[in-house]
Amino acid sequence: MLAKEFLGRAAAARSTGVVTERLRVRSLMAGVLAIAIAASAALLIGPADIDKTNALKEILNRLPFLSVDSGLSAIQKNIIWEVRMPRVALGALVGGTLALSGASYQAVFRNPLADPYLLGAAAGAGLGATVAIVTGSGDGVGTFDLVPLLAFVGALAAVALTYLLGFSSGTQRSPAALLLAGVAVASFLTAVQTFIQQQNVETIRQVYSWILGRLNTASWDEVSLLAPYAFASALLILFCRRILDVMRLGDFEASSLGIRPQLVRLIVICAASLGTAAAVAVSGLIAFVGIIVPHTVRLLIGASNRVVLPLSILFGAAFLVFVDLLGRSLASPAEIPIGVITAFCGAPFFVIVLRSSKRTLG
Amino acid sequence: MNFFVADRLGVHIEDVAILNDVSLSVEAGEWVSIVGPNGAGKTTLLSVMAGLRQASGSVAITGRNIDEMTPRERARLLAYVPQHPEIPPGMTVSGYVLLGRTPHLPFLGTEGSSDFDLVQQVLLQFDLSSLGQRTLESLSGGELQRCHLARAIAQATPIVFLDEPTTALDLGHQQQALDRIRLLREEQRVTVVMTMHDLTLASQYSDRIILMSKGQIAAEGKPEDVLDPTRLSELYGAQVKVLKVDGHLVVVPSLSKENF
Numbered sequence: 001m002l003a004k005e006f007l008g009r010a011a012a013a014r015s016t017g018v019v020t021e022r023l024r025v026r027s028l029m030a031g032v033l034a035i036a037i038a039a040s041a042a043l044l045i046g047p048a049d050i051d052k053t054n055a056l057k058e059i060l061n062r063l064p065f066l067s068v069d070s071g072l073s074a075i076q077k078n079i080i081w082e083v084r085m086p087r088v089a090l091g092a093l094v095g096g097t098l099a100l101s102g103a104s105y106q107a108v109f110r111n112p113l114a115d116p117y118l119l120g121a122a123a124g125a126g127l128g129a130t131v132a133i134v135t136g137s138g139d140g141v142g143t144f145d146l147v148p149l150l151a152f153v154g155a156l157a158a159v160a161l162t163y164l165l166g167f168s169s170g171t172q173r174s175p176a177a178l179l180l181a182g183v184a185v186a187s188f189l190t191a192v193q194t195f196i197q198q199q200n201v202e203t204i205r206q207v208y209s210w211i212l213g214r215l216n217t218a219s220w221d222e223v224s225l226l227a228p229y230a231f232a233s234a235l236l237i238l239f240c241r242r243i244l245d246v247m248r249l250g251d252f253e254a255s256s257l258g259i260r261p262q263l264v265r266l267i268v269i270c271a272a273s274l275g276t277a278a279a280v281a282v283s284g285l286i287a288f289v290g291i292i293v294p295h296t297v298r299l300l301i302g303a304s305n306r307v308v309l310p311l312s313i314l315f316g317a318a319f320l321v322f323v324d325l326l327g328r329s330l331a332s333p334a335e336i337p338i339g340v341i342t343a344f345c346g347a348p349f350f351v352i353v354l355r356s357s358k359r360t361l362g
Numbered sequence: 363m364n365f366f367v368a369d370r371l372g373v374h375i376e377d378v379a380i381l382n383d384v385s386l387s388v389e390a391g392e393w394v395s396i397v398g399p400n401g402a403g404k405t406t407l408l409s410v411m412a413g414l415r416q417a418s419g420s421v422a423i424t425g426r427n428i429d430e431m432t433p434r435e436r437a438r439l440l441a442y443v444p445q446h447p448e449i450p451p452g453m454t455v456s457g458y459v460l461l462g463r464t465p466h467l468p469f470l471g472t473e474g475s476s477d478f479d480l481v482q483q484v485l486l487q488f489d490l491s492s493l494g495q496r497t498l499e500s501l502s503g504g505e506l507q508r509c510h511l512a513r514a515i516a517q518a519t520p521i522v523f524l525d526e527p528t529t530a531l532d533l534g535h536q537q538q539a540l541d542r543i544r545l546l547r548e549e550q551r552v553t554v555v556m557t558m559h560d561l562t563l564a565s566q567y568s569d570r571i572i573l574m575s576k577g578q579i580a581a582e583g584k585p586e587d588v589l590d591p592t593r594l595s596e597l598y599g600a601q602v603k604v605l606k607v608d609g610h611l612v613v614v615p616s617l618s619k620e621n622f
Contacts, residue, residue, distance in 0.1 A: 258437030303452025
């Protein structure tokens with residue numbers, strides 16, 4: 001349905017000679033291709049001894065209308081479909097969700113440095129996860145792993161608190177009041193989290209490993225936990241993509257064009273925070289994806305949110321699958337936490353973004 | 363019934379009256395200029411009239427109170443160009459003008475061929491067709507001003523509010539911009555209300571002038587009635603002469619002996 005609408009719109013624009021920034025089929029194909037390449041590489045490469053040609057045959061065998069005998073044992077097949085594949089799927093979902101949330105926050109705050117953790121989601125999730133870990137419910141001994149649940153609740157509660165504070169404090173309800181409330185909430189929750197962590201030094205390793213982010217516990221359970229939130233969040237935000245281009249004019253001019261900026265901001269923040277909270281719950285804190293990916297799309301393809309939002313999902317997914325592959329291959333069989341690799345690539349990139357956006361930051 | 367009526371508008375910030383009990387009406391197809399010294403309340407009045415700023419009193423267009431309209435309904439009747447519009451980085455000229463179609467689209471819908479046709483027509487009208495793919499920040503001041511006007515015209519509203527539309531322009535571009543607005547009025551019967559600093563240009567182009575001072579209307583009427591040298595000298599704290607050149611009023615500063 002979306003594709004048909006998209007093609008119809010492109011045709012309408014072409015027929016009248018008005019050239020606007022729009023999502024081109026070429027860019028979409030590039031995004032899909034990037035995911036396919038990253039996913040194939042991640043399925044083929046790993047510490048388990050599986051012949052790559054046979055693994056490739058096994059993947060082809062699973063494609064519709066193809067039947068290829070891979071000659072792999074049941075265990076090897078299991079490694080591909082129950083170990084590597086859910087990890088690829090989870091990486092793609094987390095990457096796409098974080099990149100989209102980052103792009104959305106940047107759009108509604110008109111701030112190139114906004115990221116998915118801007119309103120306290122990371123600090124809230126960190127506190128939730130720490131509480132779950134120190135109370136002993138996070139070591140998998142109990143019947144139910146509380147870490148994702150408390151991280152999810154913590155992230156959403158922190159964003160809600162920020163929103164309430166931002167609205168009650170700012171007499172003119174400006175986005176700046178919201179950002180400052182986010183800083184206050186994040187600092188407070190981080191202080192509480194650090195205190196609890198210091199009181200329970202024996203779990204510091206677990207907490208630390210959660211904070212750095214990881215996909216190594218991925219199973220289809222995590223995938224099915226995240227997927228509904230990721231899709232709902234993406235659908236809601238993509239529906240708002242045209243309105244988010246109007247928001248680029250600032251609140252005053254957007255209202256002169258019949259938009260309610262506060263309402264749009266609330267809808268998009270809710271959707272993006274839901275996605276972020278779910279992603280953080282299953283993967284811990286993975287930094288910089290929400291900044292690197294949307295800005296790369298902006299720099300290389302276009303600044304319109306109709307371009308940036310959908311492509312951030314695709315390239316965010318491909319990026320995280322690829323980075324996760326690096327994280328588990330570079331020091332194989334040991335794993336480098338994925339958050340370390342994203343930050344390692346992200347920090348230098350951050351500088352480039354800062355330099356190139358100097359003009360607009362004024 | 364008047365086309366546009368503003369009744370007893372008031373804006374107060376911490377007991378200071380920015381706008382004090384201002385009432386005025388505008389006829390369909392009229393061109394009205396609001397003039398006055400800095401701080402007289404011109405921009406505040408304009409944004410209140412456009413429904414973009416909270417105020418006491420009421421504003422009605424074709425008999426309907428704008429407070430009772432949804433923002434979208436309001437934006438289909440009133441277009442507003444601020445003095446310093448935002449220039450979103452990386453936005454193309456045609457994408458920018460297309461944003462004018464926002465109030466005519468459903469909240470989650472996208473533009474159709476009629477919107478693209480209209481935008482193409484507006485780009486032609488404003489000599490912007492060849493710049494369609496350029497980004498806004500690559501344009502000159504005159505070209506940018508045309509983009510802002512083009513977006514307001516693409517909004518296809520019966521009334522357009524312009525806040526100091528010529529401030530950033532040189533003499534030639536000021537005339538071009540105002541000539542273009544005049545042409546649009548004749549072709550599409552758009553009603554124009556604008557604030558202006560240049561009294562000469564205001565008097566040459568508008569049907570009526572509203573002179574503001576300290577949040578109130580000091581005088582209103584035809585240019586020759588409002589632009590009285592004694593009144594202007596008093597309100598602006600300046601020495602001015604009003605001359606008539608080729609049948610048009612010209613307001614010029616005159617050197618007073620006391621100043622030397």
